[in-house]
Amino acid sequence: MSESISKETVVKVSRLARLSLTPEQAEKMTSQLAGMLEHFRDIDALDLSDVEPMTQPYPLKNVMREDVEAESLDRQEVLDQAPAAESGRFRVPPTIGFDV
Amino acid sequence: MHKLVEIVAGITSGSTTATAVVEEHLARIKAREGEIHAFNLVTAEQARKDAAKIDEDVKAGKVVGALAGVPIALKDNMCTRGVETTCSSKILQGWKPPYDATVVTKLRNAGAVIVGKTNLDEFAMGSSTENSAFGPTKNPLDISRVPGGSSGGSAAAVSAGFVAASLGSDTGGSIRQPAALCGVVGVKPTYGTVSRYGLVAFASSLDQVGPFTSDVRDAATLLEVISGHDPMDSTSIPQPAASLVSVLDQGVKGMRIGRVTDLPEGCEPDVLERLEAAFDAMRNAGATIVDVKLPSLQYCLTAYYLIAPAEASSNLARYDGVRYGNRVDSADLNAMYAATRESGFGEEVKRRIMLGTYALSAGYFDAYYGKALKVRRLISDDFARAYQDVDVILTPTSPSTAFKFGSKTDNPLAMYLCDVFTIPTNLAGHPAMSVPFGVGSDSMPIGIQVLATTMGEQTMFKVAAELERAS
């Protein structure tokens, strides 16, 4: 398993998660995550090479619905809950930098 | 009158009215909610209207539902149309969903009177409600102690007599642990039994809705109402709700009850004593106690604290300040995202988002998330082997009775250890419930957990009912 988590990794992960951490927060987060990951090393001792990952507790398959329309939500009711809306649409600030 | 079944009987027979019942409960809320803080929101006016409607229907001789007039509270992570649903998070504060969760619809259809939305650890992440953005809930039995969590508000509301029953959600023990700490019954059904549609997701492959009640019969009654296939939830098991009330008096004679010989350490002696007393009670009632080994149990915490945060990091990414909830304005989109999420989420939620994002990220996936999924399989296989020899397993619900506020908040891992007995069930997708079984030396209640295999609710309820009779 991997070495202990670095502060650089913590900062990179926080960007991925769109959480801005101050340097102090990043420091604290690094030590807390490192502590947890240390604890999680207990599973390193297990030989898991022949074990199938388990992703669903109950084995269902082929759950589908027919292609039948239902009524839309009321646009106004939905936009009333939005932080910002305009002309029947949700409004967001611009993207600075090429990140499309 | 506290018990759900008595309330329904009283209202349908005309010996009381839904209005009288709801007023009685609202009065209790008024008297003690100030110190307990079980609720994020009490919808008294709507509750009165709903109760009046039930009374009209009864008067008119109409057929009323199985929960007619029963005051019920909902954990504040279940969507209620037009009624604020916050998950005890600042990021969702003020959000009024445009739709009802399936369980809410089922409750309404059964005539339940929804009294309010209960407090929780933010996004159901925690074991004490201390992670609520709106302040903790107090344990009604001793307000210096936590009610457990994350469904602490729902447990406290039943324990304090604010409602006859409530719904919680259980991802790693969030129904059973607070039930144990507040001295009420709490059930985590088989994954797929109760629809998750409209339950705000924490960890999708682990979350399950279930009831809190003051006794086992009420729990069976309520679970019958909320169970059953929902086409809106792809993981919903396509089978009708199991009949539970009908099995409660069948006893445990001839049943094989599992005792886990390699139970993780760290349990308080009082709790272990009550567990032994529970085995004695089962033996006295005609069951056989059989030793079982669950060698992978010790790895549950690791598997859980990788899988649940990983799923949560994805489930909570939608809180981005664009479509609903709160936004911190910024000149640029990415700055808005970061500022919104930074100020909207509490410490524990951020910690788990970070942990989960890390566990899923390139270069770490196989070492953490991938491995955790394999450990999950080992645990499931352990249980499968054990259930060849036994019908149910009994363990403590929580390693300790309700602890004092602040005693675990500085150490996330110590808090995580509260879930050591409840987590395995969620990983396996099995049902489990907590039944009050005496008190510890601190006079605080102790819960015994009954575990059964997938769709084993009937067996589980037979044992729970027997435990209750013996307590």
Added chain:
Amino acid sequence: MSDNTTLPNGWQLVVGLEVHVELATKTKMFSASTNRFGDEPNTNIDPVTLGLPGALPVLNKHAVELAMRIGLALNCKVQPCTFHRKNYFYPDLPKAYQITQYDHPLNVDGFLMLPGDVRIGIERAHLEEDTGKSTHFGGSSGRIHGSDYSLLDYNRAGVPLVEIVSRPDIRTSEQARQYVAELRAILLAVGASDAKMEEGSMRCDVNVSVHKAGTPFGTRCEIKNVNSIRSVGRAIDYEARRQVDLIESGGTVRQETRHWDDATGRTETLRTKEDADDYRYFLEPDLVPLVPEQSWIDQVRAELPVLPARRRNALAELCGVDKDGESAFVVVERGQDEYVVEVINCGGDPRRSVIYVQQAFAEQGPKPKVPARDLAALTILERDAKVTSTQAKTLLTDLIEAGGGDVVAMAAKRGFEALDTGALEAMVDAAIAAEPGAWQKYCAGEEKALGALVGAIMKSSKGKADGKAVTAILQSKRKK
């Protein structure tokens, strides 16, 4: 133009295409919200579409069936599959993850044939959901860069998509255009999509790299925003030249995503590999595996229509036209090949039948109003030189306007009868005599002067003369 011969110094082009197609379902991929283009913003929304807390996806069976049609039409293997979450933040992605297929897609390992028996491998054709639509306001460009704010419409969010990924088997921009055109024809034929590139229901991302024969493939760039078949060719040609020029001037190609600007005819950097997101793919826990039963696959296969390539071959053989030519392609694309067969069965001249339909029936759809026997009669009139080709065209217009009718009577009504060669020659001589200036200029090689002569003859024949025949006579007289 557009094949690798235009790349200098032995450079060769390697292209792979990722084509996104919106499926022609009534509802979205994972919810009962309406799937319809062009509605008022945010009027086809539901909790799933908006990614509201607590909403859960349920797979649309018809979307699966349409995806299977695509896979089977592309000779893919249809297999058990799963859905993953692709996690990234963008306002048009309501849940901050897209549900897509990752390591186990529905359709794998197919191929598509291009003219000249060129086989393009299909790596996979998988199901996923579309995003909403951002519109950028303020600033100067209307592009995202430099805008003041953006508005979001989620009507398109959750619309079912199939992403069809080709292998890097395409070697010329012409092949790339043919690939997109053929794919579009197949999608229309199987009814999986309306495949309108201008409305975005079919979108192409183009992967371009260059290398020299016998060496490994070069670093590839992905080009986005290629919104027409013509742009596919232009973008590839531009990008290939850019890469070759870059390498030859000592630079190296960076792996990056580039944006095609149709107005300037250039590609430009959108983002580089270094700042690419880490998508943290993991199995979607809210969905269960899709394991199509063999009986279902067989049924979908059995219900597939005859595909365009086979129909074109059959039509071309019947009519004596090129199977890879324009008329076979267009007529089959419009679904009018059965009609042409009907015309021929009524005795129509095969070649003229297909060409008449190609040229004049663009607005008619698969079942033209003109009865097959009437069109057949017209082709015979022309074949037998009872009318000239110019007159036949006029009659064809009349026939379409009237929705059918007796073409012989129509010809008579217009006073059409073909003039024999002798009469024509006399008219030509008369025209030369009447327009000596024009004739002199024409003889001196001034081709424009031909118009005046032909015009005079058409006038004197009252339009009965066949323009082509008149020109031929004038040309032969000039040679003398």
